[in-house]
Amino acid sequence: MKLKSQRALIVILLMPFVYSCSSYNSLMSDYSANLKNASFVHAIGNIEQNKLLKKQRNKLLYNFELGRLYYLTNNETLSNQYLNEADDMLESNYKSVKEVALSNLTNPMMENYRGEEFEYFMLNFYKAINYLSLGKTDESVVEARRITLSNDRLSVKKKDNENKYYQDAFALNLQGMIYESAGDYNNAFISYRNAYNVYSQAGGAYFGVSVPQQLKKDLLNTASKMGFDEDEEKYRTLFNEKLDTSNKENGELILFMEEGNAPVKEENKITIFNAPLQRSWQYRDSYGNAHDCNFNNPQFLVSASKLSDLSYFTIALPYYKLVTFNQLSKTILLNEKTFQPELIQNLNTLAVDVLKEHFINDLTKASIRFVTKRLMEKGVSSLTEKIAEGTSSKNNNQSKGVSDKQSTEKDSNAKLIGQTAGLIANIANNITEKADTRSWLSLPAYISYIRVPLQAGENNISIQYNGKTTSLKVESKKGLQIRSVYLR
Numbered sequence: 001m002k003l004k005s006q007r008a009l010i011v012i013l014l015m016p017f018v019y020s021c022s023s024y025n026s027l028m029s030d031y032s033a034n035l036k037n038a039s040f041v042h043a044i045g046n047i048e049q050n051k052l053l054k055k056q057r058n059k060l061l062y063n064f065e066l067g068r069l070y071y072l073t074n075n076e077t078l079s080n081q082y083l084n085e086a087d088d089m090l091e092s093n094y095k096s097v098k099e100v101a102l103s104n105l106t107n108p109m110m111e112n113y114r115g116e117e118f119e120y121f122m123l124n125f126y127k128a129i130n131y132l133s134l135g136k137t138d139e140s141v142v143e144a145r146r147i148t149l150s151n152d153r154l155s156v157k158k159k160d161n162e163n164k165y166y167q168d169a170f171a172l173n174l175q176g177m178i179y180e181s182a183g184d185y186n187n188a189f190i191s192y193r194n195a196y197n198v199y200s201q202a203g204g205a206y207f208g209v210s211v212p213q214q215l216k217k218d219l220l221n222t223a224s225k226m227g228f229d230e231d232e233e234k235y236r237t238l239f240n241e242k243l244d245t246s247n248k249e250n251g252e253l254i255l256f257m258e259e260g261n262a263p264v265k266e267e268n269k270i271t272i273f274n275a276p277l278q279r280s281w282q283y284r285d286s287y288g289n290a291h292d293c294n295f296n297n298p299q300f301l302v303s304a305s306k307l308s309d310l311s312y313f314t315i316a317l318p319y320y321k322l323v324t325f326n327q328l329s330k331t332i333l334l335n336e337k338t339f340q341p342e343l344i345q346n347l348n349t350l351a352v353d354v355l356k357e358h359f360i361n362d363l364t365k366a367s368i369r370f371v372t373k374r375l376m377e378k379g380v381s382s383l384t385e386k387i388a389e390g391t392s393s394k395n396n397n398q399s400k401g402v403s404d405k406q407s408t409e410k411d412s413n414a415k416l417i418g419q420t421a422g423l424i425a426n427i428a429n430n431i432t433e434k435a436d437t438r439s440w441l442s443l444p445a446y447i448s449y450i451r452v453p454l455q456a457g458e459n460n461i462s463i464q465y466n467g468k469t470t471s472l473k474v475e476s477k478k479g480l481q482i483r484s485v486y487l488r
Contacts (some may be wrong), residue, residue, distance in 0.1 A: 008073035012367035024109065024437045025264055027052055031065075035261060035442055036323075038488040040072045043442070057112045060089050061438060064119070068126060068442040072486055083127050090115060090123075105159040108365065108436040119440050120150050121171040127486050128178055129256070144178040144191075147171045164394050165354045169198040169206045170345040170447070173215055177254055180222065181480040189222035189231075208349025212342040216241055248455045255332070255341075256484040257463065260324030260445030262347045265355075266436040268319045272367070283363075293363070294460050299446040316435040317359070320352045324445035328487055333462040334452050349441075358449050366435075444486070453483075463487065 027033070031046035047053060053062040067083035070076075115123075124147050131140040147168075155166050176191030196219055199211035216239040222245055223231040236243065272283045272293055281293040332339040402452065452461075454476040463470045466488055472485060 007009055018048070025266065028441060032261075032264075032441060036484075040069050044069050044073075057110065058438065059439065060086055060113050063089065064115070064123070064440045067123075068278055068440070071126050071130060072442075076133045079226075080127055080130045083123055083130070086123060087127070090120060102140065107367075109434060109438065111436075113438050114266045116354060117154055117165065118354060119169065119443070120348070120445055121168045122440070124150065124171060124415045127176055127311055128174065129482065132181065132482050140178050143184050144175045144187075147175045160170075164357050165207065165350070167194075167211065167319075169195050172198065173212070173344060175219060175484055176222070177480070180218070181482055182193070183379065183479065185222050189228065190225055190411050192219040192222055193231075207353055208346035209343050211343055212449075214342055216450070217244060220244075246453060248453055249454045249478070251478050252451060252453050252480050253461075253474055254449060254451050254480065254482045255266070255461070256344075256482070257330060257341055257448045257450075257487055258444035258446070258484060259328050259448075259487045262324075262440070262443035262445050263273045263322045263351050264363070265321040265439045265440060266321045267435040269314055270363075271314045293367075313450060315363070315369070317362050317366060318355065318435040318437055320355055322348055322352075322445075324348065327446050327448075328465040330448065330463060330465040330487070332450050332452065333464065334459060335455050337452075339450050341448040341450040343446060344449045345446075347443055348445050349401070426445050 012371050018038065026068060028046075028050075031043055031050070034040070034046060036042040047062065047069065050062075052058060053065070063082045063086035067079050067086060070079035094341075124143050124457045128140045128143040129141065131137070151171065154168065157166075172191050172195035176188045176195060178186035179185075179191060194216060196211060196215055196279065199206050199209075199215075204211055214236070220235045220239065220241055221244055223235060232243070235241070260356050270283050272281055275282045275290070283293060284290050327343065330341055332341060357360045454474065456476050459474045459476060461474060463472075463485065468487075469484060470487060472483070474481065
């Protein structure tokens with residue numbers, strides 16, 4: 001059989017398998033459309049009927065999405081039911097040998113999804129807001145403490161890499177607000193200070209967010225409330241900011257405004273080639289610049305000797321594609337006063353940059369996966385050829401008078417069978433080579449916030465943006481209230 005005919009027949013036989021390996025985003029297209037149209041009830045139906053998300057490896061995403069959707073439909077209790085389930089899964093962080101082996105023979109989408117680091121903090125955010133909406137202050141404080149644990153884990157993981165995502169400034173700022181709403185001004189001060197330090201060490205801006213002026217005010221005010229005179233003087237001079245002495249007997253409101261859709265993961269095929277003149281393996285980035293892949297470096301965990309018979313190979317890696325490109329222009333009207341919110345979280349920048357930090361790790365895993373598949377192809381071809389030769393030899397022994405020509409033809413057929421088996425394995429490996437494009441799709445692109453004083457009784461708050469208006473009513477009470485709205 002001609003090689004071209006073999007390949008054509010094999011592709012036809014494998015067509016059902018090709019369609020079964022569709023990308024995550026394409027399988028979630030109806031859901032994504034409902035998200036963009038703010039059809040959250042229909043989106044809930046999409047998730048609940050999605051068999052792919054009910055598989056164990058995608059169960060974290062199932063809980064993420066339903067938790068966020070019920071949050072958007074103001075069902076805080078059901079939202080936290082799913083978000084707590086997601087939290088339990090993250091705590092277990094179980095990874096089996098079978099799971100790793102399967103992903104090396106197929107692709108990383110066969111592994112249990114464990115979430116991106118920033119998704120952990122978004123989980124804390126939604127759980128805390130739900131608890132505060134339900135009047136469960138103690139539970140929200142527990143969530144604040146969990147933010148410390150998550151930041152500690154992240155800090156250790158990115159030790160000595162201050163230019164990377166080593167702390168979450170948004171989560172630390174949120175932590176301060178939670179403590180303050182519970183009347184714990186000491187821990188609120190510490191959290192605000194930690195958040196400010198992250199911005200300061202990053203030069204005043206951290207992953208697309210400049211240090212909020214409100215954070216400076218909150219840090220100064222909590223220092224004053226705790227009687228930390230030296231700190232109060234230090235920050236008043238540093239920020240050139242006056243202490244807020246306005247009457248707050250009717251309480252204050254912190255309002256979060258979420259907007260847009262977070263970026264989604266797509267697949268990028270990268271060709272890694274042997275560059276003899278440079279004596280190294282290289283790949284080219286999207287700008288055409290060549291970069292070395294020193295596979296003999298222990299960080300790659302792939303020996304260059306295992307690739308000695310190749311001139312190039314192709315792997316699949318994920319990248320983030322923006323869905324929402326610009327922030328909304330927003331104005332807050334309350335009690336005949338106008339306020340301008342500040343950006344506090346920018347997932348468009350954070351998600352993209354954090355994934356870039358993982359590039360070497362993702363490249364390593366993809367290269368190991370390629371080597372594993374390559375060895376499997378050779379093994380399948382060799383084993384199949386030996387089996388065919390053994391069958392042919394057995395038949396020869398049973399048949400007397402077999403000519404040398406016939407024997408040679410049977411050996412040739414055995415070799416062809418082995419090559420065909422190797423070709424099938426090669427095509428299957430190419431089909432299954434996919435990047436992990438899974439992500440928490442219902443997250444917003446941006447989060448802004450504003451802190452406003454309340455008057456006695458009912459307060460009517462109007463949010464004007466891009467020719468639209470969203471209103472909400474808040475009853476005044478002593479202390480600090482925290483709310484969130486999604487701008488559609």
